[in-house]
Amino acid sequence: MEPVTLKQIAEELNISVATVSKALKDYPDVSKKTKALVKELAKTLNYKPNTFAVNLRTRESKTIGLVIPVIVHHFFSNVIKGIVAQAEKKGYLVIILQSNESYELEKKQIDLLLNQRVDGIMISLANGTADFSHLKQVLELGKPLVMFDKIAKIVPCSKVVIDDRKAAYLATQHLIDTGCTRIAHFRGALLPQNSIDRFLGYKKALLDNDLPYDPSLVYICECDDRSFEEGLDNAKKLLNDHDDVDGIFINTDLVAIGAMTELAKQGVAVPNDMAVVGFSNWFMSSVISPSLTTINQPGVEMGKRAFKQLYKEIKAIKKNKPINPKVITLETELIKRESTK
Amino acid sequence: MEPVTLKQIAEELNISVATVSKALKDYPDVSKKTKALVKELAKTLNYKPNTFAVNLRTRESKTIGLVIPVIVHHFFSNVIKGIVAQAEKKGYLVIILQSNESYELEKKQIDLLLNQRVDGIMISLANGTADFSHLKQVLELGKPLVMFDKIAKIVPCSKVVIDDRKAAYLATQHLIDTGCTRIAHFRGALLPQNSIDRFLGYKKALLDNDLPYDPSLVYICECDDRSFEEGLDNAKKLLNDHDDVDGIFINTDLVAIGAMTELAKQGVAVPNDMAVVGFSNWFMSSVISPSLTTINQPGVEMGKRAFKQLYKEIKAIKKNKPINPKVITLETELIKRESTK
Numbered sequence: 001m002e003p004v005t006l007k008q009i010a011e012e013l014n015i016s017v018a019t020v021s022k023a024l025k026d027y028p029d030v031s032k033k034t035k036a037l038v039k040e041l042a043k044t045l046n047y048k049p050n051t052f053a054v055n056l057r058t059r060e061s062k063t064i065g066l067v068i069p070v071i072v073h074h075f076f077s078n079v080i081k082g083i084v085a086q087a088e089k090k091g092y093l094v095i096i097l098q099s100n101e102s103y104e105l106e107k108k109q110i111d112l113l114l115n116q117r118v119d120g121i122m123i124s125l126a127n128g129t130a131d132f133s134h135l136k137q138v139l140e141l142g143k144p145l146v147m148f149d150k151i152a153k154i155v156p157c158s159k160v161v162i163d164d165r166k167a168a169y170l171a172t173q174h175l176i177d178t179g180c181t182r183i184a185h186f187r188g189a190l191l192p193q194n195s196i197d198r199f200l201g202y203k204k205a206l207l208d209n210d211l212p213y214d215p216s217l218v219y220i221c222e223c224d225d226r227s228f229e230e231g232l233d234n235a236k237k238l239l240n241d242h243d244d245v246d247g248i249f250i251n252t253d254l255v256a257i258g259a260m261t262e263l264a265k266q267g268v269a270v271p272n273d274m275a276v277v278g279f280s281n282w283f284m285s286s287v288i289s290p291s292l293t294t295i296n297q298p299g300v301e302m303g304k305r306a307f308k309q310l311y312k313e314i315k316a317i318k319k320n321k322p323i324n325p326k327v328i329t330l331e332t333e334l335i336k337r338e339s340t341k
Numbered sequence: 342m343e344p345v346t347l348k349q350i351a352e353e354l355n356i357s358v359a360t361v362s363k364a365l366k367d368y369p370d371v372s373k374k375t376k377a378l379v380k381e382l383a384k385t386l387n388y389k390p391n392t393f394a395v396n397l398r399t400r401e402s403k404t405i406g407l408v409i410p411v412i413v414h415h416f417f418s419n420v421i422k423g424i425v426a427q428a429e430k431k432g433y434l435v436i437i438l439q440s441n442e443s444y445e446l447e448k449k450q451i452d453l454l455l456n457q458r459v460d461g462i463m464i465s466l467a468n469g470t471a472d473f474s475h476l477k478q479v480l481e482l483g484k485p486l487v488m489f490d491k492i493a494k495i496v497p498c499s500k501v502v503i504d505d506r507k508a509a510y511l512a513t514q515h516l517i518d519t520g521c522t523r524i525a526h527f528r529g530a531l532l533p534q535n536s537i538d539r540f541l542g543y544k545k546a547l548l549d550n551d552l553p554y555d556p557s558l559v560y561i562c563e564c565d566d567r568s569f570e571e572g573l574d575n576a577k578k579l580l581n582d583h584d585d586v587d588g589i590f591i592n593t594d595l596v597a598i599g600a601m602t603e604l605a606k607q608g609v610a611v612p613n614d615m616a617v618v619g620f621s622n623w624f625m626s627s628v629i630s631p632s633l634t635t636i637n638q639p640g641v642e643m644g645k646r647a648f649k650q651l652y653k654e655i656k657a658i659k660k661n662k663p664i665n666p667k668v669i670t671l672e673t674e675l676i677k678r679e680s681t682k
Contacts, residue, residue, distance in 0.1 A: 109434065141387060
């Protein structure tokens, strides 16, 4: 059964398409009688408007788009939780698209969202994204864009982030304070800003404490959905390559738990032979034994603040006011558990 | 900057809107010169068509909608992975909406997808969904609908499921075979069919083995995002209410891990004092100690098969062929680990 069009309703009632459209949207310049006839026929025929509740006066769709690299990740799922909760409060539906860390897919998805006339877009960048014109285009079209977590400094939009450098410094300093002198780092992929910043925080903490920075102690995790296995593999490599490492700062908890599984398998005692600090405070970190010291990453809060900023910008655009992009930096803290002394 | 419309381009070039639209879609009956003029102006003005790549001839949008109760769950995220991988192969984008187990939100989201003219819809029902007219409406509109995991028998569409009754029977039988005689069950919410079926499988296994069915041994988990805590709480209640229970069949691994955390805390040895079988085979089940015996739930496979069936039905509709709804039942198996003797 083909979807019913405005034209069919207009022909049926012998009135114009514009009148049908206005009648359905309760415009004051259409008579009550006509409105009633149109609405009744629309209901009988199961008519659905072509764009979801786009209000001709306000030009709003009350939907926003959210593009994230992976959904299957506790941090992103917390962010989604925060966004969806806030969006619901304001009567917005959230269209979620997963870019799978692919720049090509991310581009297509931004295009889709623009064509679907969402009121605003929120995004955490794919690991593969090194060009940002598809994002600048969103702003050129006058559409609010808020980035969070994996951001691009060069795109002039609002961002919600944590101070990754400071957090990584804190984590590494804790290892140093609890006795470690030869500290490895399992870092994230090479392109994302937060991965770079965590690496730089780690490095700075070493140098500030007069410890040498040794690049052979840095291992990379692509950190897609093989994170747990990458933790296992990198721990294996580390133990193979070095016998004097006494601490590891790991980019994300899932990788850290993989690493700790391998350490346990090889009889390396945590924290006495090897201390471990993770990042993100996944709830499983408090469940495993030994429990994992980590940096708390406020996912739900990030989602909430990102949506609130987007909403502000949507309202500003409606009133033809300028958008002043902000960078909102959320606090992080070290959660001390059993994996450090 | 207001989005550019076809009308503006038409006015600028002094041609009809229909000609502009046909030029942009490379219709053969528009001259090369006109096409070039239109495309160049559209590019300069950054024109974006109003519905994403809806091909006037094929009436396809090459997008599908996916409605799931929660994203923050390893099973659903595996299903998403399976769906998105298959969809990408066929050039489809997947719009994901999270219903949060709410019937009201699920209804709104189905509406949104219909209005966005997706080519097909896939859904796992919210726990709160007891009325199905919003789904029957999808079929009445001639749109393919495939349900998976949490399905409604009464809606005449294709479904991809596992045999929950058989799987639960298998799990309970294993507890009986390994020596348990007083077996509790942490079940899921009351409405979903798979929760009911797992309970019935548990019950039948007891009765078939001449063990009494005792309702006081059945505890409910709403199993939303408090699953881990519900496992803790129900284990606490169980130990408080009964001192002779020697085995538990638990509806899902995350709840089981919560339960095992409480058992460990109270000094109850697993499996010797209390054996535990979970459901879904979350990867963490093999990581914790003792590792969790569970039923493998083929999430990625379910996603793949669901998309493949949807794609078949999309093609059938295009060729005006009838859709013959199928129920596809995937195999499950018991994964024996350390939490049972």
